[in-house]
Amino acid sequence: MGKVIRAGVIGVGYLGRFHAHKYAALEGVELVGVADTSNEQGQKVAEECSCAYFSNYQDLIKNVDAVSIAVPTSLHHTVGADCLEAGVDILMEKPVTVSLEEADELIATAEEKSLIFQVGHLERFNPAVQAMEPFLTQPVFIESNRISVFKNRGVDVDVVLDLMIHDIDIILNIIKSPIQQIHTVGAPVATATTDIANARLIFENGATANVTVSRISRTNVRKMRIFQPGSYINVDFANRKVMTIRLQDELMESGMPKQDVEVTSFKEGDALRSEIIHFIDNVRNRTRPSVSGHEGRRALAVAHEVISQIKQHQQLDVFKEYFKKH
Structure with a gap:
């Protein structure tokens, strides 16, 4: 010990x-x-x-x-x-x-x-993220949706820093390539800051990630789909399931390759406990955290660019009169 x-x-x-x-x-x-x-x-x-x-x-x-x-x-x-x-x-x-x-x-x-300088990107320790890692090969397209009901907590910050930064960090860890371009759209709806946003991240190796976040939904949805040569991974964070579809060499009558479908359920874990155990292990053994200050900075840099682009694109005059009255 x-x-x-x-x-x-x-x-x-x-x-x-x-x-x-x-x-x-x-x-x-x-x-x-x-x-x-x-x-x-x-x-x-x-x-x-x-x-x-x-x-x-x-x-x-x-x-x-x-x-x-x-x-x-x-x-x-x-x-x-x-x-x-x-x-x-x-x-x-x-x-x-x-x-x-x-x-x-x-x-x-x-x-x-x-x-030791570790950053608390908690989702890295989510059992769902850890469950999908063995199935990753060479992702070429990722679609991520993080949709939540409105909570009157943390609304003083942009939804990009509140929610999207989690997915940005996960995606940057999955796709081992620098970002070449970012395209964004977003808008304030219920607060004075952006409440719903979408970012399309295009990487130098040709991979693309489409990331959508919202904190004004009537339901909670947390899903990520990862497409890669010969296979497709569907991660349902809420229902704790990872579905992997692998294409076979044999064709069906339609001409589509036969599919080998595997559904894996993962136990509901304690991500914060796992994160803190990782931190204490790093402190005790003097080892580099999986999410160090460098990874935290990398995610922040992308989040800042997303926020900057959204602010440039927003037609804020549409919202000014509304917020004067509320």
């Missing part, structure tokens, strides 16, 4: 609270404490997890080896920089930072000090 890793959580609101509970339940980890600007929330989570509460995160990082940072994105750079300067390994919630320049600074500091 090795030495006990002393952990902490900075920011224990909706998501940070879950981080604290995961650390508290892990063997080989001591949850030293949590820090939050809200005394009430911080003390509540500290009591739930039987650890100390710190009103100032600077006092917490003096006593830990590693922390999860789940503060608002605008504070990621400041808090992350303070932790790294103190010699503390960090798991930063997504998006990694507000700007690419901020991400570059954190990456440089982490590398200079040989510290």
Whole structure:
């Protein structure tokens, strides 16, 4: 098992609270404490997890080896920089930072000090994503749909940073080629920021990904379809199924190759627990995270380009009068 890793959580609101509970339940980890600007929330989570509460995160990082940072994105750079300067390994919630320049600074500091810098792209640890990986060969077209019902949480940010960045990260990990072109469309519908968006990512190797996200639907849909030479993969995240269709050499009467269909169901897992275990393993063994600061920056760069294009294309005058009244 090795030495006990002393952990902490900075920011224990909706998501940070879950981080604290995961650390508290892990063997080989001591949850030293949590820090939050809200005394009430911080003390509540500290009591739930039987650890100390710190009103100032600077006092917490003096006593830990590693922390999860789940503060608002605008504070990621400041808090992350303070932790790294103190010699503390960090798991930063997504998006990694507000700007690419901020991400570059954190990456440089982490590398200079040989510290672990992991970014919380949680979907990488989704059992569905892990279940489809063995079937991947050479994807040429990916269609991704992440459609959710409206929730009055996280609506202060663009749907691209709220939802699409998950799929961007997954797709960039699947298609091992630089992006050549991006085409986008999007619009605000229920909030002052973009609520529905589509991005078409065209890669240098000829592969294409069509990504659609919405947070104003009446139902939840999370699906990804991956087409590659000789096979097709359909991943249904919600129903926990991966369907693989492989084309055979033998033809049917229609002239279409016969199909070998395999449906695999995967168990409902705990992606956050898996992510934190991966982080602790990296801290203990000094290994590179599968989603390091570099991967976090890469996804952020694409998300920024998508957002920039959408803003250029939007005819905002159509919405101005509506939002004046609501």
